[in-house]
Amino acid sequence: MGKWGVLAIALALSNPAWAQRAEPVDLDMVSKIRQEAFHRSQVMDTFSHLTESIGPRLTNSPAMAQANAWTRGKFNEWGLVNVHDEAFEDFGRGWEFTSASVLMLGSGTQGDRMQPLHALPKAWTPGTHGPVEGELVQVDIKKLADLEKYKGKLRGKILLLGEAREYKRGTEPDSHRHDATSLEGLQAFTVPKNAAADKEKRVKEYTERQELAKAVNAFFVEEGALAAISISGWDNGIIRVAGGGSRRAGESAGIPELAMISEHFNPLVRALAAKQPVKLRVDVAARFTDDGNQPGYNTLAEIRGSGKADEVVMLGAHMDSWHTGTGAADNAAGVAVMMEAMRILKAVGAKPKRTIRVALWSGEEQGLIGSQAYVAKHFAQFPEPTDAAQKALPASLREPTGALVKRRDYEKFSVYFNMDNGSGRFRGIHAQENLAAMPLFEAWLKPFNDVGATTVATRNTGSTDHISFDRVGLPGFQFIQDKLDYFSNVHHSHLDTWDHAEPEDLKQAAAIVASFVYNAATRDALFPRKALDGDGGE
Numbered sequence: 001m002g003k004w005g006v007l008a009i010a011l012a013l014s015n016p017a018w019a020q021r022a023e024p025v026d027l028d029m030v031s032k033i034r035q036e037a038f039h040r041s042q043v044m045d046t047f048s049h050l051t052e053s054i055g056p057r058l059t060n061s062p063a064m065a066q067a068n069a070w071t072r073g074k075f076n077e078w079g080l081v082n083v084h085d086e087a088f089e090d091f092g093r094g095w096e097f098t099s100a101s102v103l104m105l106g107s108g109t110q111g112d113r114m115q116p117l118h119a120l121p122k123a124w125t126p127g128t129h130g131p132v133e134g135e136l137v138q139v140d141i142k143k144l145a146d147l148e149k150y151k152g153k154l155r156g157k158i159l160l161l162g163e164a165r166e167y168k169r170g171t172e173p174d175s176h177r178h179d180a181t182s183l184e185g186l187q188a189f190t191v192p193k194n195a196a197a198d199k200e201k202r203v204k205e206y207t208e209r210q211e212l213a214k215a216v217n218a219f220f221v222e223e224g225a226l227a228a229i230s231i232s233g234w235d236n237g238i239i240r241v242a243g244g245g246s247r248r249a250g251e252s253a254g255i256p257e258l259a260m261i262s263e264h265f266n267p268l269v270r271a272l273a274a275k276q277p278v279k280l281r282v283d284v285a286a287r288f289t290d291d292g293n294q295p296g297y298n299t300l301a302e303i304r305g306s307g308k309a310d311e312v313v314m315l316g317a318h319m320d321s322w323h324t325g326t327g328a329a330d331n332a333a334g335v336a337v338m339m340e341a342m343r344i345l346k347a348v349g350a351k352p353k354r355t356i357r358v359a360l361w362s363g364e365e366q367g368l369i370g371s372q373a374y375v376a377k378h379f380a381q382f383p384e385p386t387d388a389a390q391k392a393l394p395a396s397l398r399e400p401t402g403a404l405v406k407r408r409d410y411e412k413f414s415v416y417f418n419m420d421n422g423s424g425r426f427r428g429i430h431a432q433e434n435l436a437a438m439p440l441f442e443a444w445l446k447p448f449n450d451v452g453a454t455t456v457a458t459r460n461t462g463s464t465d466h467i468s469f470d471r472v473g474l475p476g477f478q479f480i481q482d483k484l485d486y487f488s489n490v491h492h493s494h495l496d497t498w499d500h501a502e503p504e505d506l507k508q509a510a511a512i513v514a515s516f517v518y519n520a521a522t523r524d525a526l527f528p529r530k531a532l533d534g535d536g537g538e
Contacts, residue, residue, distance in 0.1 A: 428455030
């Protein structure tokens, strides 16, 4: 017997309710779900439209608005109800870019070597309004005091930010699928250390980083620099880039800023170190699409329950993406799977007791903003801090501000399932330390053991929208997925495109999600909850 079988028996003996009966699974319905998902799938149609017709979906960009509208149309077409967009706070301005180029006009001892250099702009930074040319100068600013040494020296210059990075050849394959050994490793739980000191350090670093970024943006504008270039976070010709400038109206967006592949950035550093003059031409067509701060929008839809319709089971994924690829693995894959799960349930005629609600989030890439706002509005939130320094922090770094404020629907909420780790096959699910959830998940996974989904891990996983629910004591879960090349090639990079997805994996994931939400929506009781910090539990 495996160790989880032993754990299940031990827990059952300590809880008579578990010992009385196993979690029921409607295998007839699961069989219908499998047939629809595996033989009549539309998941790749949805995935393809999001990635190759709409493309990247930066929060509040015109493309994101197009995605909101298109997904609403599909939900209506499939017969879902209560289809709508729901606004959240004044997120900021929309932004988009249409082209970017960097050309080295001269370098070397003769100063006549020309070369196109590969770089793409950071989101929420301005365009150049036509090509600009300037001498390249290296700038290294690690703290506020460093600004002083560059005063009066940057006007008309193009800035190379930071230092070269030594190339390190990979020792592991780019793409990875779980095997028995790696799945067994996920079942080992590490007892956490006292995190207070670590949190204090992260708050200090975050605050200093934000202050420095704002100061640098304003300084470069005041000094009259033309553009800035930083090094991509990854090697091998991959441009890994997110945001810069500022999405907030009234704050300085700085100067045009791009991320460049390390193989082109490093030679520029070496040329300057050798006292060789380098001249660049930079041309970025980018624009803010709004003058003032605007709300962001989540898209929602439902299959209405019968008998317990006021109780809710949710599934979701974030639809926003970064801007240089097509937001495929991150996270059109999750959106397509969650939409397909809803389509499957309608197609097989599912009649859940509880309402099943799908949410396609926005603002995830900027800190789970869309899901966090939704949970605060409908279910629960901790009181907003009054201290300005605390308010400036993301929710994950704030100090407790009082008892949890529960909304009317808090007790009617059952469970939330999320997908946001690329397009890799589901291998199981993280239980978020909710031990009472484990026997349910084991029962629900059993009909999918034959397609590779076998593992229930006690451990937590973070950094995506299920945390918005987990943080306020509501059951929220993320599936265990094969990594593929998500964290080696595509995550937040210009390679996040259709070709890195696995169609059969997405079909498998959609079948599992549809089955999980159906089981949760038809079981007699609401999903079990773990104790919230400082609370005795439910």
